[in-house]
Amino acid sequence: MNQTVKPKIVSFFKKLIIIAFLLFIFTFIEIYWAMGSLSERISSGNPDSHFFDDAYLVSVFTTVFLTIVFLLFTFIKNKYLKITIELISLISVWFFWNYSIFVDRESSWSTYLFKEELLYTLSLSFLPIWVLSIVTVFTLHYILKKL
Template structure:
């Protein structure tokens, strides 16, 4: 009996770690892919912060938050609803971070309107967000499904 509960705890910890690693890595790659052209630009919020530091912190925050949310979403039995929520949430958060980086490193030094900022961010983000969010959600759900068998 004790062995069964220890195995279950280990499985949950493995699943949690895997989700966190996938989200961290995909967030890091997505931001670098979509906003990498601003990596040499100075941050208006922190003059001493490098682009890589910003991406690292954002990736940590995102992985911590979304790991908890995705574990809670695993309680949803309707697969398509669950995946739609995960995909929408992940994509929205990434576009939000990309917008923040664009504003911090580009538009705050210039005269962009909100509409121009959003359109420019969206145009830079659409391909990386779509590709990596689908890959991340597929990976998380595929490994989670294998772990149950």
């Protein structure tokens, strides 16, 4: 193999692993921070599953999806546009998962309206999502810049 190709492949896999690892860790923390108050509630989809199982599975799905998306964002040269799109993507995905967990563990057992579900999920998720999304994006940029 050509000597110039090896460093590029190694660099690509380093980026891939770092992005995936950080997204998994921060997603798992965000879910527990935002939705941890629902951890003792029974899941309506699978009554035998524990909250840890749901958080782990959601973190894996999010990691796979967002790692691919964030790797595509590396082609964006405008730094501010790139950070904005990454934040919007991360916030959207995390809010979607928090909403799904809320519906599964709380509102499916009660009579919430759709608007109430959104507002209650937002009230639980606002601070964790904002803090961790900013920390995640800037940590990724800091680490990837050092490579």
